[in-house]
Every structure is written in C-alpha cells, then in structure tokens.
Amino acid sequence: MKNCFLLFLFGIVFSLSSWAQQTIVKGSVLDGTTGEPIPDVTVTIEETGQSTKTNASGTFRFIENLPLGEQVLKVEKVGYVSKRYPIVINEGQTVDISGMTLDFDSSDKKDLFIISISDDNLNSEDDGLTDNISGLLQASRDVFLNAAAFDFSATFFRPRGLDNANGKVLINGIEMNKQFNGRPQWGNWGGLNDVQRNQVFSMGVSANDYTFGDLAGTNNIIMRASKYRRGGRVSYASANRSYQGRVMASYSSGLLEGGWSYSVLGSRRYGENGYIDGTLYDANSFFVAVEKQLNDKHSLNFTGIYAKNRRGRSTAITEEVYNLKGRQYNPFWGMLNGEQRNSRMREINEPILMLNHFWDVSTKVKLNTNVAYQFGKIGNTRIDNGGTRLVNFNGEQTYIGGARNTD
Template sequence: MRYLFLFILFVGFQKTFAQKLDGEILDQLSREPVGLVQISTEKLQITSDENGIFSIEIDGVKNIIFSKTGYEELVLGVNDIIIENSKFIVELSSNTIDSDLESGIISLSDFDLSDDANSSDFASGQLSAYNDVFQSIAAYQFGIARFRQRGYDSRNNLVLMNGLELNKLYDGRPQWSNWGGLNDVLRNREYTKGLEVGNSNFGSINGSTNFILRTSEYQKGLRVSYSSTNTSYTNRILATYSGSIKGDWHYTVSASRRWAEEGHFQGTFYDANSFFLSLEKIMNDFHSLNFVAIYAKNRRGKSSPNTQEVYDLTSENYNSYWGWQGGKKRNSRVKNLNEPIFILSHNWDLNERANLKTSLLYQFGSMGNSRLNYSGGPNPDPSYYRKLPSYYLRNYSERADLSDYALLKFTSQSNYNQLDWNFMYQSNMLSNENKRSVYMLYEDRVDDDLLQLNSVMNYDLNDNFDFSLGVNAKKLISNNFAYSLDMLGGDYYVDTDSYRSGDQAQNDLNNPDRVIGENDKFKYNFIVRSLNLSAFSNITYTNNKYSLFISPKYSYRSLQRDGQFRNGVYPENSFGKGEKKEFYSLSGKAGIEYRITGRHIININGAYVDRPPTIRNSFSNSRENHNFVNNLDTEKIYSLEGSYSMNVKPIKLNLTGYYTKFQNMTEISFFFAQGLSGLEESSDFVSEIMSGTQRDHYGLEFGAESNITSTIKLSSGVAFGEYVYTENPNLYLT
C-alpha cells in the first residue's frame, strides 16, 4: 500500500430495545484502542473513554458523527449501520501519515525534491495523494512524465510547517530539498484538497499540506532504517530518536544521509545530509512552546536536456554536462543548497472551544547552480548545435563530407561528446602570458534571508459554528549574484560582457574592467526586498446533513530591486534602489458539503483568487536593470469544482468536475539567442515576456478502488481535461 490510511473499527455494536448503540473503537493497524473520540448526534454529544468504549442513545437520531484530532471526520447514517457477526467496521481516513509505509513523502527521490518546475509538481501531487482515490492514482500510476493534475503547477499547492508558508516568494513553488530525507519527523500533517480552506490557512486552488512539527506527538523510541534505490541516489540511511524527560520536556533528533556516485544519467552524483532537532516544553494544560531546527545540505550533479538528434547519436542517459578530469567524472552543472530553517511555535488553549497557534520562522542560506563561462573561446558544450551533423546538412548541404565527419567525431571519439576539461585548462594557461582565463566555472547564487510570523486562532462558537482568523507577515531580503568558483588553471578573469563593446560591455561601470579571482562576485549583483502581509478568516456552519463555509483573504506585497552594480547597458536604471511596486488583493472562497448519507457526499466549492505576481515574473530582466514588466498587476483566478464521493464496502469512488480561469498572467523565459537581427553573428541573452496571458482549465476526474481481499486492491482512474490559452498575449523581448 502506497499511503497510509488509519481505520477505526467499531466492534460489538448492539441495538437494544432502548435504541442504544454500544461499541469499542480500535485502530485497525495497531489493534490498540482509540480513546477520547468525540461522538455526536442531533440530540447529544459524548466522548469515548480512554479505552475507546462508548454507549450512545440513537432513538430518533438520523446521523452519528465521529471526530478526533488526526482523523477525518466521519458521518454515518443510522439506517446505514449494518451489524454482521456482532461487528460493524467503519473506515476513517487519518490526517497523519507514517513513513513506515510507502507514502508520498518517502517515495520522493532527489529528482522529485529538486527546484525544477515539474519535480515540484510531482511532489505536491504525491503529498496530497493518500486521501483521495483519484489523486492517489494520478500521483502513482499516471506519473509526472505523462500527467499533471488539472494542468496546474506546484505554485497552486501550498506547503506549510506549523502554519508557516514554505512556498518560495521567488517563484511560488516549494523547495523540497530544504527538508529532504527527514521522513520520520514529517509524518504528521493537516491536509486540504482542491478549494477547501484549512484550520491554519486559506489554502490555494489545488489544496494544501501543513506539516505538524510537535515533538510531543511523535512516537517515542529509536528508529533506524536503510534503503537502496536505482534512481537519483542509491543509498539512504535514516536514524530518529524521540523521548521525554522530567518537567514535561519532549525532544526529537533525526539525521539522514543520501548519496550516490552516479545516478541514472551519466556523470550525475548525489550527496545530501539532513538534520532535525525539536524541543517542546509543555508548560501547563494551556501553554506549550516548541522549537524546531532543520538543516538539509544538498549537493548534486545535474543532467542536460537534449534534442532527439543527440539521443540518437548517443544514448537515452547521455549527459553533456560532464567530462573526464584526472581519471574522474567532473560535472560542470552542480546544484548546491544550504538553507537552514528555525521555527519557534507557541500553542495556547484559551479554553475548551478556542486555541491560538503562533509561529515564528527564520531561514537563511544560499542556493547555487554552477555553470561554465567562456569569453573569447569556442563554446565548450559538446552537444552545441554547430558540432552536430544536422548543422552541416542544413548549412552546407553540398558538402556531405562535413556532416559525415561531424557524425564520425561525435560517435567514435570517446572524449568528443563530453566536456574537455583538459582543453579548457590548456587554453587558460597558454592563451596569453598573463594567464587570463578564457574559461571559468561560476555559479548563479541566491542568498535569502527570510523572517516570517504566522498566528491563527480557531474558535468553536457553538456546536454548529466554527470560526478561524489568521494573520501572516513575511520579510525577504534576497541577494542574487554570479560567484566565481574556479579559474580552471588561469590566474584571473576580466568582468566584461564579451557579446558587447564599449561601455555596454561593462558589467559594473563603477569598477570598469574589474579583475576578479576565485570566490568573487561578478557579472550581476542585486538585492530584492519584499514585504508580504496577509489575513484570512473562515466561518463554517455544520449540522448533520450539510456544511457551509465562507472564507475571505486580504493580502499585500511590495517589491523593490536594489542594484549593487551599475550595468553598462542601463547605467541610469541599474544601480541603487529602483521603483517600489505594491500590490493589494482581496480573495474569497465558499463551499457546501451535502451528506445524502454518511456514505454518499456531494461537495461544491468556488473561489476567486487575486494573486500578487512572484518575484520571477515581476522584473523584465532583474540581472541588468530595475524595470518591471509592462502593466504589471495581480493575477485573477476564478475556480469552481463539484464532486460526488461514495464509500460503500467494498467500493470507494470519487467523481469531480472543475473549471478554472486564469487571467492577467505573466510568463517569462530566459535564453541565449543567435541571429536576433537576422545575422548569425548577432547574439545575446534575452528575456521573452508574455503578459496578459489567459488560460482556461476544465475537465472531469474519476477514481474508484475496491478491496478484493485484505492484500489485493483494484483501482481505476480516468481524467479528461482541456487546458487552453484563450487570449493572444502581449509578447516582447528585452
């Protein structure tokens, strides 16, 4: 089984002449009693004892509601209760997951945990898969390569820890590697799907996952595990210990290491170490204080995207980013992540009906992606288009010998189709007397400093009304720059742009023709400052037949660029503080759940989301100037979904229809282009900006599963979706 369901068994139910229901509540996996379960009807509310024993009057009652923290609320119609052999079994899905089983968390490889868009989409899908029939099929059977649920990316899935939002302000996506490998301590979570609103957050349009990091709720004891795979990393060892000491102190320590000499793609390596520490002091029956530290250092070699021609000439696991050096494979594209997280949380039970949860987060560190830089020398990429046979067939069709020669070199010379590190070292050492580097290795660095505060109050007004109110504040200082790593045998590098001339070639006019060595900032250097404030509320009305909710949200975001270099192309618009943009937005959600019976449920939810743009989609070319995208404004999202769920043994199914309209979106792509003015020699790095983009997403999702035996399950899933651009966007290059 790929994900964890906790079930509750109601054993020994007996209907007496007094219309009383007696039973015992058990956990199906552990067979241990589940105590202190709240049981309510239209007439009264009781709580089972610590051993799970209960007795409740059901005379004149239509529905019975079972609820407990960590479990999905279950509503049973009295007429649906069928007692066979003095036993009545009810399945209750849990809000917690356990890494004992193959859940979405434990099955994530490094590829899934990377910051690439598709990988984040995949991880988000798997984390929400355990609790929905269709989503589980989509995450595990359909797979990332062929299917993206509802056509959404991971920006539309919200990930939190103790109510604190972890989606990056840069692009709106979660950075999974920041907590990768810590499966044992990420087992507890609150989950919402689709347009639902959670107790701790407004959510998004495709659900949310809130990891609960309270060490007092962890299972006590020592746990050690080892696993091996043939994906991105081949070995993983994980150890976790959780305990308590006098004075109501609880602590948890967890550490893991994941590594591989080489993954599926040639020249890719993996080296990740993760550490987790949590201390919790339960001060009294009303207050507890919890501290969490997470440190996950991750370093891995990347694999190259390739054209079909390159695959045909080599193999499906070919990677152009590496080459031999000193008898070892050296990868030029390495991602290095080092962003520790510190969280301090206070839980305050105001009374039996109200609680206040407040958390403070501080995160700092760096994320770097290395690459080769060349100035005055040929492109070192072995799969560069001018080195392929197709280039000569296209441009020198009368010279078949040239394409044949290119084919021969690419396929027969073992070092020709990989990076030639020796050539780059020799070029730097022999090109001139001063050993000025023609080739060098550097990384694109982002050093973030994030402070975040989140506070949520939940208040049960009465047996029918629940109220939640939450506020969130985030302050980000993000330093972006190029950082020199290795001169590759040379002594220095001159910080100029080889594709330009004169003053325009200067990356920093304040320091023209600046000479740099290793471990220096160069090329570009700027800071983005962002302040984000938001507040949401949620009012829910529930009775035995239906539930209603309405949730508004207000948010504010400011963005400002502070250039540290005066760029030669934009001397008056690159240095110092630029324009400050501010965005104000108001969003809302509403929904209804109608329970035909406890086993047949209909949900209808709608949302209007006014979403501020991300940092990535706000600046037209932040590495060179202060310019914002033309007519930049908030994105508008309209979404509606309806679903029918059935859970009648042995069949469980979901049928969902959805429609979402995205308006006023901005999409930016960065690439190197040749022939911009119609000439081969005209080359530059450009930003392609599409603004005013509109898309419609609509479709149907169907999932069904049936337990044939206790070990055999049949499942089926069908998805139909249309995701179309409905307006011609405004497109321009910078």
Template sequence: MRILFFFFGLIQAAAFAQPPTKPILLKSKNQWVDSNLDKDGWKYFQDQYTNESTLSEGDEEHSFVPSLLQSGKDLFSSLTGFSFSIRRFRMKGLNNRYFSQSIHEISMNQLSDGNIPWANWGGLNEVTSNNQYATGLKDNEYQFGGLGNSVFMQLNASKLFPQTTVTLNLSNRNYHQRFAFTKVWTENKYGWSFATSIAFKQGLAGQFKANAFNGFSYFLSVDKSLKNHLFSLVLLGNKQANTRTAAVTEEMVSLTGTKQYQPGWGFQSNHIRNANWQFNHHPMLLLSHEYNLHEKIKQVSTLLLSTGEKFNTALDWYNSADPRPDYYRYLPSFLKDSLLSQNLLSHLQLNPTQLQINWDHMYWINQNSTPDKRARYLLEERVEQSKKIVLNTRYRIQLSDHLLLSFQGQFRTERYTYFKRINDLLGAAYSINWNQFAEDNLPGNTAIQNDLNHPNQILRVGDVFGYHYQMNLRQWLMMSQAIYTLPKFDFNAAIEYTATSYQRVGKYRNGVFPQNSYGASIPNYFSNYQIKMGVTYKLNGRNYFYFRTAYLTKPPLVNDLYISPRISSLIQADMVNEATFMNELGYVLNAPSLKITANAYWVRTYHAMDVMSFYHDGYQNLVNYALSNIGTKMMGLELSMAYTMPGGLTFSAAMNAGKYIYQRRPNYSVMADNEPYISEKGVLYIDQFPITGLPQLALYSGLAYRSNGNIFLNLSGSFMANQWLSFNPIRRTYDAAQNLPANIDAQLITQPSALPNALIVDFSAGYSCRIKKFRDGSGYYLQFFLGVNNVLNQSIKTGGFEQLRFDTPGGDVNKFPNKYYYSPGTLYSLSIKCKL
C-alpha cells in the same frame, strides 16, 4: 462580490439562530505508516476517511450525519501522486503557486517564484510524514489553502509518533544509499518532549554516467508543556549537493547510441568531471506557542527564521569557442554538404570522447592564449542567497457545536541576493568583470562594464561578477474562515487579504543601464484578496455531494514582473494582478469495501505574466521575452475508486481527463541585455494553444494483495497522453509567419510539439515482522519495502522543450530540433527499517 461577502456573513450569522444539537462523536484512530511506503504506494491502503457511519436507515432522516473527514491524502492523490510524477503531472493543470505547503501554519511558498522548496527538508521522511491534507477548495483548519492541494506539516515533538527507528535504503535512483536514525521520546513527567532525526544520502554514477549525490539532513524538536501552554522549538535542514541532468536532441541519442547521454561531463586527466552541480542548504528555526485561552478558544503563534544559499554551476567563456559538446554547429546536421556531414558522423562515432566536455583543452587554452593567462573559460556559480522572517498567529474559536471560526494574521519578509561567483578559473590566472555581449556597442564605451563603480575589476576564485542585486519582498496577510455544520449540510467560507511590496536593490551600476541599475528602486505595491465558499450535502454517512467555488487575485511573481533584474530595475508596462476563478463539483462514496471519488473542475486565469531569458541568434545577445495578459482555461474530471475484495485483494483505478488551453493572445516585448530600449513588441499567436509541460489525460489501475501475515504486494500501470513541449515564443509571432518562404505553411511552425503517449508499469512489495516481544506487549519490528518503477525498462520521453532558436529565413523547424528528457529505465528502491 457583494453577494460573496453577503454569503460569508450569512454563514456566521445563521449559527446564532440555530438551536444547539449535539453531533454524533466519531471514534477516530490515528494510524502511523512509514513515509517511504506512502511515497511508493503503500499508504493509500489505509482508510482515507475516518467517518464510518453507524446509523441505521431509519435513523438517518432525523439524525446528525457526520461530516466528511480527511486527515490523509484524498483517494485520487494517494493513487496517482507517485505514479503520475514521471510525466510531471499537476492536478487540474495548475502551476506551482496554486499548491500550498506549510510547516507549523507558516506557508513555505516563496514570494519570489511561488515554488515550494521541498529540498529544504528532504531526507527527513520519518518525521515529515506527520501531515494533514486538503484537496482543491476543501475547507481546512489552518489557512485559506491552495487551489490544487494543501499540505499542513506539524513537527512538534509531542505530536510525533513515539519511535526509535533505524532505516537503510538501497536504490539506483539519484542517491544509492540512505541511512537514517530517528528517535521520538514520549512526554516526561516534567512536560518535556524531544525528537531528533538525522539522515545521510550518497550516490555515484548509476543510470546516468557522471552523476553524483551527497546529502545530510538533520532535525531537532523540543516541546515544553505548561498548563494551557505548549512551547515548541524546531530546527531542521538539508545540506545537499548533486549533479543535474540536461535535455538532449534525438540526434545526440542517435550519435551516442544511448538515451542516457549527458553532455555536461568529460574527462580531465582521465578522471570524470561534471560541470553541472547544484548545491542547497537552507536551515530553518521555528519557535511556536500554543495557548488554550478557553475550552473553545485556541491561539497558535509561530516565528520562522531561515537563511541559506543555493547555486548551480555552469561553464562560461569569453572570446572562445563554445565548449558544449552538443552545440548545434558541431553536429552533422548543421553541415549542408552531405559528404562532410557523413564524414563528421563517422568521426564522432569513432571518437565518442568528442561528445563530452574537453576539460584538458580548456585548461590548455587558458594557460596559452594570452601571456598573462587571462581566463577564456571558467566555471561559475549562479548563486541565490535568502533570508526569511515570518510571524504567524491564528485563533481557533469553536463558537458553538455548529460553528467553527478561525482568524489568521501573518507578516513575512524575504530577502534574496543574486550574483555570479567564480568557482574555478580552470588554470587561468584571472578574469575581468566585463559584459562580453556589450563589447561591440562602441569601442571604448563604458557599456562593457558590469559595474561602473569598480571598472575593469580583476577577478579571482570566489569573487562576485556579472550581476549582483537584491530583492526585498514583504507581505501582510489577514484571513478569516467559518465552517458551519448542520444535520444534512456543511457550509464553509473563507476570505483572505494580502498587501505585498517588491523592491530591487542593485549592488552594481551596470554600464548599459547606469541610471536604473544601482541602489534601491521605487517599491511596487499590490493589494489582493481571495474568497472561497462551499457546501456539502450529506445524504448519509457514506454518500456526500459538494460544490465549491473561489475567486482570487495574486500579485505578479517578482521574477515575472522585472524584465531583467540582473542588470536593471525596469518592470513590465502592464503591471496588473493575476486573477483566477475556480469551480468544482464532486461526489464521495465512503463504504467499508468500496471508496469512490469524482470531482469535476473548471478554472480560468487572467492577466498572468512571464519572462523568458535566452540567447537570441538574431540579436546575437541575451534577450528577455516579457509576456503579459496571459489567460488560461483548465477543465476536466478526476475519478478514483478502490474496491476491497474478499481474500485481501484490492483493485484501484483513477483517471484525470482534462483540457487545458491558453485563451486570448498575450502581449510580448523583447529587450536585449545590452540595449536600454525595447527592440520588439507584438502578440503571441497561441490562442487555444494547449498548456504545455504536463499530461492532460492520465489513467491508473492497480491490484494489491495484503495478507494477515503482514505481506503486501501491488502491481499497477499508468497511461499518460496529451502532453506538449514547452513552446518557443519566436515561432508564434506575426514576423515569424510573414517572413516564411512561400513553400512553407505557417501551420507547421505554429502547431505545438507533442510528446508520445507513455505506459508505465510499477511493482511494489512489503513485509513486516516482529523479531522480539516483551512482556508489556511491545517489541522490536523489521519492515521491508521494495519499490520497482518502470518494470518494462522503458526509456521514455518524460518531458522537454522546443529550443529557443528558430530558422526565421528558412522556416525549418528541424534546424534547431526539440530537446527531450528521458527516463533512466527501471528504478528500484529497497527500504529496511528496524523499529526498536
């Protein structure tokens, strides 16, 4: 570590000894392209880099070679970002917390789970496309950045492209119609700038029967320029409600004859009703101030205020049969008698409505099972409410022509409140706030009470029940970075320190954990740092070679630290920081007709944690598998190229070939929700096991044509392989292997479950035209864009998981078969935009 800190200081010190040299000033042209076109593959045909060299060969030896600039996506991301998403591709095999998204220099990554809540600003495509990107460990002006990639969004009205646009989208995706209006005014003579955008989305049914989507997005930005100051206000949000799809077994596909089968809906009084809804609304207010203290010193400060709620709906039941139509006990495969199995198969095929939720039956049970109509079934909401306050300040100092320094300080506090809420009693009169899984502990025992402070609480629609707790998360951040530019070399280094605290506040005194479930828990504190550095050799204005390295630690995610925060404040025993080491080595060729990028990467992580909660047949209870000491290794090569041929043709290709594996054997412990002790401990036998959930080999190729008449055509294909399903930890324990029958090979239950390879063909076309021209040269324009994904209409397996059930006595991995997500076939999106 001393060497790393010494190198960081050396960059800054060397600048003062370097005589000033005036760099070549490059002419940069801002290019504005519709974000919808970017999403579907149009935008990558604009130049990826702005630094075309004008040096002659004789001047290169003694001249200042310009740095590698990149304001848009890198070539690899531009080519593959949308095409590979069907198989949940992630760059370098990294999980979500290693990618970064910021708005006005405030990170959007949540402290709770590390995820980026893209849905919070979904639908605002016309304004949220004003981004800058940094891929991998590349330096950037704003923050330390992420290991995967970093996106920096600027929504100031004065920095958005002036426009008046009306957009209509028609598609057969999650939503079927989208209407948007966007207006951005230029700055007036009083220094005011304004921008606004609204969008509506809606959809009903489509490829998946019973699906629905409704959304309303809004945006307002106001800027005031005053001498060396710029004051900004931004308000944005997205209120969205949509149904969710579920993974299904191959048996259900065979029974129904379609890969679009979904078990989460059924008929109620002959009308379709879906049980699985998702709601999200988190409006954000940002107040920013930019101050040019000096021609070389700039200060940027932003305050973020956000509050909102999201929830998922799901069925819950008490002392009644499982209402899910795909429950394994209701299927032919569960019956051992072949005749009974065949009879059930024939019956289900003749009565397909039995493979959907029977809403009318649940209403009948609720109204007739007890005299007082206590609920046997109900529809619940699993709610997460959040409040966030973030204050960020950054100083940018151009210390010399060669040295750029930046310093950042940030404080953030996030408060999350979790509980369940009754959405619908399904015809019943009331329910009781009891823990049904603890009912068998002892007759009359207080363990059945979800809240001992309010025992036997009667519940109505809208009441909170089950669990109720709050997470208070705080973080202080300090960061410094330096970018040092020489005629032939560029150096960069950055260091960041964070102090993070977690604290659980229980609103219920749980009957199983009365001593450590109610009130504020002891806070947990974590100190972490990140450091990265890189060097780029500029052979000339077209050829660049670079090496970058980083070492960082992160606190465990709060959702992985607490074993079962729903009912107690107990945490994992091995409470350590997660550590990551990464190297990348690459080459960039940026010629007028040929662009090539090559990037080799190597990533190691140590001491990661995870908690998996699910129903365990053996314990007959909800259990929590707490995993610790998880290690991974990701290594691979990213290649991309785009060659522009005479006549408007461009051929492009990209490849990611990686090997992502778990290293060492993580520890696990099992705690049931109705038992105040650890029931089981051990290690998982997953050393050298492939990391699941994403393809490790992905190939892309495309051929595009662009004419002078503003016509654009693109045909591309993507191939993805080496992908495995999320694994069941029960099958990878010592006990599972030792208790197998003698005729069962342990390799059969431990080997990973693979997804078949997939080849996807996409097509897109665009056309733009001027419909009216004014004397000043301006005009009205129409843009058309059509994107067709999966042209071959394949219903491929896009992902899935091993069921968290295992036939321990028999060792039969097919008793609880894998569940898969299927693509809905060919999807299209037609965008019509009028620019006024």
C-alpha cells in the same frame, strides 16, 4: 437577621447539592503497546455527537448536556485502530473510564502521509518553474491525485494545468513557499521522511485551519515533538535512480514527566553516480524538535531543520542523442584536468529555525503563534561548454565540439 441567615444557609446547601448531583464522564487513553498517554485523541458520544479531545496527559472530560442511560463512546486517532466503549450514564454520577487503550494500525502504515522528494523537485533547472507537483500530491489520499503523483509524475503531468506555485506547503502552520517565486523548495527538508508522516492535506480552496486555501491544495506538515510516538528507528535503503545508499536514524521520547518531549533524526544519502551518468549525490539531513507542555492550554515547541544537499544535474536529450548514446547519457558531465566533472552542480544549504506557541483558548478556538528564521544559500555551477575547437571562417571565430556533441 435570623431569616437572612437561614436564607444564606439554604443557598449554600442547595449549591452543594447541585454540585454533588453533577453528571460527569471522564477518562484517559493510553497507547496499547507502550502504555504512554496519547494526546489529541477524539472521544465522541455517538448518540449526541458530542466530542472532545484528550490533552497532553491523555485525559478527557464531558460535563455538559450529557445523555442518560446506555451510551457508546467512540475513541479514534489517525494511525490507530478506532474503538467503541459501552458505558452507562446515570444522573448525578461520575463515570470514570480511565485506562482505555488504542493499538497502532499497522494496516494503515502504507497510507501514512509521506513527502518524497523526486528527482524533478531537487534537480530543477529553475527552482520548480517546469517541474511537477508530485510532492504536494503525495500528501493526499485522493485516488486521482495519488495516480497523478506516482504514475504520471515522470511525464510532467499537471492536474488542471497547475504547478507547485499554485499549492501551499506549511510546517507547523508556517508557509514554506519562497517569497520570490511562490514555490516550495523541497530540498530544504529532504531526507526527513520519518518525521514527516503527520500531515494534513486540504483539497483546493477548501477550509484549512492554518491558512487560506490554494488552487492545488494546502499541505501542513506537523513536526511537533509531542506528536511523535515514543520509540526509535534505524533504516538503510539502496537504490540506483538518484542515490546509491541512504542511512537514517531517528528517536522520539514521547511525553516525559514535567511536560517535556523531544525528537531527533539524522540521515545521509550518497552516491558516486545515479542511473544517469555523472549525477553525483551528497546529502546530509538533521532534525531536532523540543516541546514543553506549560499546562493544559499552552505549549511551546522549537524545531530545527538542516538539510544540506549537493548533486549533479542532468537534462532532457533529443531522440537522436538517445539513439546514439542511450537513455543514460548526460551532456552535462565529462573529464576536466583528468577528473570527472559535472558542469551543472546544484547545492542547497538553507537551515530552518522555528518557535511555535500553541494556545487552546477553548474547545472551538485555538491560537497558533509562530516565529521562524531561514538563512543560507542556493548555488548552481556552470562550466562554459560552447566548444572546444576554434574555427576561423570569413574572418569570424567560432568554437565547435561542445559538451553536447555526442562524438
């Protein structure tokens, strides 16, 4: 009995000794401007390539197979300037480097992922059957695709002959391509530029964290409240191509006490007339996201998007009409009962509600569960423009002088 007791006591002492000698590297990463913790920062031990990410509180920890001696920690996240921190790891000791900071990378601002809703996307006659895929391509930093999106989009250039039905657009991991035609309706989230900067683009059918790839690539827009930097922004823009003015205001709380975070945005785009005659523009957009960090592994996020837009459309014209009336001529508009009217008005009103659950099962496994609901309508008007003057010829009646008549 005495020998058993001594053996048990020896086991306890040995376990405590082993626990006391455990080698640990831990720390935290803060925003250099606001002092707020930064989640999802990648921390890497350069010699071995071991890496981990900070949690919602901005903290991280290494506890297994740590190299000893002088080491370098690389700390990096998209949108911030990467930093390298030298440390010394001794066996059986804890290295605590809390309070590391990352500064916002202002030089990288011009390259942030932005979805721009082009006139072709919103003004499409058939929900994207003939328009280009510039919105998807702009999410990529690839030199060729950027040129295709910005330089050639107005000429309906299609890389490899692919259109937007060959690419996928996701929001928080939920595919937004329409079920009836396989194409994304960009107008459903138009005017929300300030909350669409965090995107992940996968080229072609390459591996993607949320879905199988597609020929034209996959773009996932991350619109979680906890992923936005704390702060607000108010902006005004004036243009003469599609709308005449745009007002936008947004605010993000960052991570608050209790694990809460939220982000809101409102914008309005308006114009009596764009560059093309008779192209009215009236669009209002609202966005709200609220997220609760339940613990280090579970998070619940709600996102609501309401982007109603109404605008007058235009169409292609022949060279003859161009020479007679100029490049701004639009055969879809004219005077009706003393009022200026566009016969082809397009209205999009389809709010989106989604609830996302994020579960970090382990460092290698993550589970994302989503529920989304979209409702509303897409409408197009058309006024008969077959003719304005009745002509009788050989017993047949024909109307001539339609809206496309430039006289």
